[in-house]
Amino acid sequence: DIQMTQSPSSLSASVGDRVTITCRASQSISTYLNWYQQTPGKAPKLLIYAASSLQSGVSSRFSGTGSGTDFTLTISSLQPEDFAAYYCQQSYGTPLTFGGGTKVEIK
Amino acid sequence: QVKLQQWGAGLLKTSETLSLNCAVYGVSLSAYHWSWIRQPPGKGLEWIGETNHGGSTNYSPSLKSRVTISVDPSKNQVSLNLSSVTAADTAVYYCASGRPGGWFDPWGQGILVTVSS
Numbered sequence: 001d002i003q004m005t006q007s008p009s010s011l012s013a014s015v016g017d018r019v020t021i022t023c024r025a026s027q028s029i030s031t032y033l034n035w036y037q038q039t040p041g042k043a044p045k046l047l048i049y050a051a052s053s054l055q056s057g058v059s060s061r062f063s064g065t066g067s068g069t070d071f072t073l074t075i076s077s078l079q080p081e082d083f084a085a086y087y088c089q090q091s092y093g094t095p096l097t098f099g100g101g102t103k104v105e106i107k
Numbered sequence: 108q109v110k111l112q113q114w115g116a117g118l119l120k121t122s123e124t125l126s127l128n129c130a131v132y133g134v135s136l137s138a139y140h141w142s143w144i145r146q147p148p149g150k151g152l153e154w155i156g157e158t159n160h161g162g163s164t165n166y167s168p169s170l171k172s173r174v175t176i177s178v179d180p181s182k183n184q185v186s187l188n189l190s191s192v193t194a195a196d197t198a199v200y201y202c203a204s205g206r207p208g209g210w211f212d213p214w215g216q217g218i219l220v221t222v223s224s
Binding site for chain 1: 154157167168209
């Protein structure tokens, strides 16, 4: 199985901050990397697919970069609705696997 | 617009079989793959497996011996059965549309399944 490691597991930030979350794969996955946002009690929502493509309807303050084994999700200016958990997911091979998640909390 | 609506029993006893359904609206089952994903309370996401409209399946090795995912094209529905459940299977279970590149969008609303002894 391809292991996905996210860091940090949690972070505290203020509205307006620039936030970066990293995801590392245990082997090269090209750009088969996707990012989701999950607010409490809700299903995950797709933000970024194929490492850097912004899902339709998602704010442009979200961006993704990376290829191979190292990837980042950046929120350019944190908004109140962005306080949530974020997960990366590899779609290079089955079983499809997720990172452990990053919880973004209000400072 | 694709929408997924889930239903099924939310409380089970140890050794029973979990059975959940997912109705797909706005698109034919033939358009995408269909996955089940679960999330234990307070924890991360785990992919259970997937199917396509023809009934071909692919399961996570860790659950393969207990999982069956099936489709009913006449009803545009996908189903999940997980046998011999234990407390470790307590989780919110989601169905999700699997896009060709392997990402999931959209997801169903999720159902909390609790296994008690």
